[in-house]
Amino acid sequence: MDDDNELVRRTLRGEKRAFEMIIRKYEQPILNYIGRMVGERETASDFSQEVFLKVYASLSSFRPQFKFSTWIFKIASNYLIDHWRKRKLPTVSLDHPAGGGEDNQPLQVACAEPSVVRKLEMAELRKRIETALEKIPLHLKELFIWRHVNGLSYEEMAEIKSIPIGTIKNRVFLAKEMIRRIIEEEA
Amino acid sequence: MSCLRVDEVYSYLEGELSSGATRMIEDHLDSCPRCREAVEERRILAHAADSLPRLEAPSDFSQRVMAAIFPAKILLLSWLGGLGFWLSSVLLFLTVFLMTTGRDGVRFLFHLNENLWAALKNAALFFARLAALLSAFSTLLEQIGEGLLKTASAVTGLPGAPVAFLVLGLTILFLFGLIFGAGKRYLFGEKP
Numbered sequence: 001m002d003d004d005n006e007l008v009r010r011t012l013r014g015e016k017r018a019f020e021m022i023i024r025k026y027e028q029p030i031l032n033y034i035g036r037m038v039g040e041r042e043t044a045s046d047f048s049q050e051v052f053l054k055v056y057a058s059l060s061s062f063r064p065q066f067k068f069s070t071w072i073f074k075i076a077s078n079y080l081i082d083h084w085r086k087r088k089l090p091t092v093s094l095d096h097p098a099g100g101g102e103d104n105q106p107l108q109v110a111c112a113e114p115s116v117v118r119k120l121e122m123a124e125l126r127k128r129i130e131t132a133l134e135k136i137p138l139h140l141k142e143l144f145i146w147r148h149v150n151g152l153s154y155e156e157m158a159e160i161k162s163i164p165i166g167t168i169k170n171r172v173f174l175a176k177e178m179i180r181r182i183i184e185e186e187a
Numbered sequence: 188m189s190c191l192r193v194d195e196v197y198s199y200l201e202g203e204l205s206s207g208a209t210r211m212i213e214d215h216l217d218s219c220p221r222c223r224e225a226v227e228e229r230r231i232l233a234h235a236a237d238s239l240p241r242l243e244a245p246s247d248f249s250q251r252v253m254a255a256i257f258p259a260k261i262l263l264l265s266w267l268g269g270l271g272f273w274l275s276s277v278l279l280f281l282t283v284f285l286m287t288t289g290r291d292g293v294r295f296l297f298h299l300n301e302n303l304w305a306a307l308k309n310a311a312l313f314f315a316r317l318a319a320l321l322s323a324f325s326t327l328l329e330q331i332g333e334g335l336l337k338t339a340s341a342v343t344g345l346p347g348a349p350v351a352f353l354v355l356g357l358t359i360l361f362l363f364g365l366i367f368g369a370g371k372r373y374l375f376g377e378k379p
Contacts, residue, residue, distance in 0.1 A: 016257055019253070020249050023248070023249040023252050023253070024249050027244040027249060028241070028242075028244050031242050031244050031248075032242055036239075036242075041242060044242060045245060048244075048248070049248070049251060049255065052252045053252065053256060056256050115224060115228040117228045117231055117232055118227070118228060118231065122234075122235055122238070125231070125232070125235040126238065126239055129235055129236055148237050148239065149236075149239055149241070169194070169197075169198075172197075173193055173197045176197065176229070176233070176236075177193055179236075180228070180232055183232075
């Protein structure tokens with residue numbers, strides 16, 4: 001029996017300890033995701049707490065046939081969507097539907113010039129990636145974080161966003177290419 | 188094979204291709220420095236992205252969430268803490284009072300103690316007398332009630348005293364309503 005499903009079942013039966021175990025299991029991944037999205041540690045901690053409150057409030061609506069981890073990330077993603085919506089951001093939102101122009105553009109490898117990426121130290125390259133992340137659209141940033149910070153599979157991301165796997169892959173590749181180009185341009 | 192598309196590069200790096208497709212790409216990479224460079228650059232980027240620093244969750248994160256969901260009940264110790272705070276405040280006030288007025292603390296406390304006991308004794312006496320008074324009043328009320336019931340029984344001729352009292356009471360109420368209603372009509376011109 002899936003551990004998460006068992007913990008959910010025990011929580012719904014009134015075992016507080018079971019929900020605490022859920023929190024301990026997912027506090028780090030959720031904090032990493034939200035932390036990378038909002039960029040401030042204190043805000044990320046507050047938002048993460050709110051997410052877990054929502055998780056607890058919605059626990060009775062969780063269906064065991066779905067993966068619990070993707071369900072939690074869906075709640076977290078929706079929480080951030082609401083947050084950005086309230087701030088009325090002019091840029092493309094997290095709630096970007098499938099079928100946008102970027103999903104169909106062919107991606108070509110750039111000209112074979114000496115790459116900046118190759119010349120940078122790993123620590124410096126990480127900093128450049130973090131800076132570049134702030135410049136790409138939120139919906140691409142989210143997928144990039146899920147892929148590289150949270151280690152989610154394309155199938156999991158597709159389940160969270162209810163978008164086809166092919167679209168998810170294309171957007172992750174696009175995010176990576178945008179980051180690479182930003183690093184090249186700022187060199 | 189023509190040069191690689193970006194999606195082919197990433198799919199190759201992530202091991203998402205079939206063995207046949209992988210072999211074809213590797214054959215191409217052997218002969219194409221441009222694609223070889225592109226693959227290597229993206230491999231380094233992916234490695235750096237995978238090793239981005241993680242945020243550490245605060246050590247009390249789960250407790251904070253649990254406290255928000257399940258607020259803790261006020262424990263007895265909290266009450267004792269509050270009581271202790273007030274007692275220490277009173278003691279502090281007394282100390283400051285004695286120091287500023289220059290009174291002898293011990294004598295002051297004895298005097299306070301004597302007054303306190305005297306006040307308690309007076310209070311006890313008062314409540315004892317009040318209890319006696321209430322008891323006497325209760326006996327009086329009982330006797331009045333018995334008298335009323337007997338009178339009602341005698342007036343109505345009904346056997347049961349409580350029933351007789353009820354009938355008499357309702358009759359009196361009816362008469363009051365009649366008189367008052369008539370009074371309103373003839374004195375104030377209002378309809379009853």
